[in-house]
Amino acid sequence: xxxxxxxxxxxxxxxxxxxxxxxxxxxxxxxxxxxxxxxxxxxxxxxxxxxxxxxxxxxxxxxxxxxxxxxxxxxxxxxxxxxxxxxxxxxxxxxxxxxxxxxxxxxxxxxxxxxxxxxxxxxxxxxxxxxxxxxxxxxxxxxxxxxxxxxxxxxxxxxxxxxxxxxxxxxxxxxxxxxxxxxxxxxxxxxxxxxxxxxxxxxxxxxxxxxxxxxxxxxxxxxxxxxxxxxxxxxxxxxxxxxxxxxxxxxxxxxxxxxxxxxxxxxxxxxx
Numbered sequence: 653x654x655x656x657x658x659x660x661x662x663x664x665x666x667x668x669x670x671x672x673x674x675x676x677x678x679x680x681x682x683x684x685x686x687x688x689x690x691x692x693x694x695x696x697x698x699x700x701x702x703x704x705x706x707x708x709x710x711x712x713x714x715x716x717x718x719x720x721x722x723x724x725x726x727x728x729x730x731x732x733x734x735x736x737x738x739x740x741x742x743x744x745x746x747x748x749x750x751x752x753x754x755x756x757x758x759x760x761x762x763x764x765x766x767x768x769x770x771x772x773x774x775x776x777x778x779x780x781x782x783x784x785x786x787x788x789x790x791x792x793x794x795x796x797x798x799x800x801x802x803x804x805x806x807x808x809x810x811x812x813x814x815x816x817x818x819x820x821x822x823x824x825x826x827x828x829x830x831x832x833x834x835x836x837x838x839x840x841x842x843x844x845x846x847x848x849x850x851x852x853x854x855x856x857x858x859x860x861x862x863x864x865x866x867x868x869x870x871x872x873x874x875x876x877x878x879x880x881x882x883x884x885x886x887x888x889x890x891x892x893x894x895x896x897x898x899x900x901x902x903x904x905x906x907x908x909x910x911x912x913x914x915x916x917x918x919x920x921x922x923x924x
Contacts, residue, residue, distance in 0.1 A: 662754075662865045663814045676862040683855040690794055690848050691773060691787050700846040701784045708841045719838045726798035726835040731805055732759065742812055749875060751812045754864065757871050762804045762860050766797055769856070778843040795852030796845045799836035803857025806831050811864070832857065 689696040709716060725731055735755075742751040770793075776786040777793035787794075806828035813821040836850035845853075 660815045660817075662868060663811055672862065672865065676859065679855060679858055679862065683852070683859065686848065686852055686855065687769065687773065687794075690775065690852070693785055696848050697784050700848050703840060703847045704778055704782075704784065704843075709843055712841075715841065719841055723798060723835055723838045723842065723844075725831060726802035726839075728759075728797065728801045728805075731801065735805060735809060738809070739812070742816065746816055750815075750868075750872070753871055753875055754808055754812065754868065757867055758804050758808050758860055758864060761863060761867070762800060762857070765860065766795060766800050766853075766856050769795060769852075770797070775846075775849070777845060777849070784846065793845060794849045795856045796836060796839060796849040797853065798839050798845070799832065799850050799853025800857040800860075802835045803832040803854060804860050807857065807861045808864075811861075 739751045739755050743749055773794045774788045774791050775794040776789045776791035810825040810828040813824040836853055839845040840847050840850055
């Protein structure tokens with residue numbers, strides 16, 4: 653693989669920098685307002701309570717099994733493991749490490765950014781309590797990790813598809829938006845999240861995607877430096893292992909015994 657210097661640019665880099673900056677800043681401000689609205693009593697809490705009182709899972713129990721399986725598309729570990737071979741194949745096909753670097757960077761930023769807010773708010777979910785305003789209680793429900801992971805993982809898949817002009821890349825991008833929207837709403841039906849948790853997950857995931865075009869040049873330079881620094885050593889190590897003679901006195905003795913048996917000769921056992 654090369655150092656990704658000749659790989660196509662990220663789709664979001666095609667947007668002029670001021671507009672990307674204003675988009676990121678606007679989404680960040682909205683995210684902060686949402687956090688404050690959840691932490692302090694606000695009309696958002698009333699919205700969560702009203703949606704929860706609809707009791708959708710009890711009114712439509714026939715959807716439960718299907719949607720419980722569907723939301724696994726947003727579960728971080730299994731969904732990433734399923735998508736990983738595709739990223740590896742894209743790296744091999746286009747001879748660049750960029751798809752894997754993009755995936756790894758997005759997951760690191762996602763875990764850090766979402767994890768900090770989860771620990772800071774400590775909100776309890778509908779399955780732990782019926783109190784909508786239950787923050788700083790040791791919970792980890794806000795923002796929705798399912799939703800944020802869906803936005804980031806399938807958003808990155810769409811980015812790579814658009815970047816390398818994969819066939820049907822527009823359909824991939826539309827599917828990523830659909831999955832992010834529906835997986836989040838399904839968690840509300842299953843009573844694993846409040847509605848504001850899902851909205852927070854959409855915002856948190858969107859912020860990660862908007863950060864990637866700024867972060868990736870630094871990540872790729874670090875990767876290029878590490879490949880230049882440690883790549884030759886790894887190649888020399890593999891060459892020494894490959895060129896090292898296999899066997900030793902015991903293996904040579906076994907070969908000799910086999911030759912003697914094939915010629916019908918009797919060989920006196922060696923004294924050990």
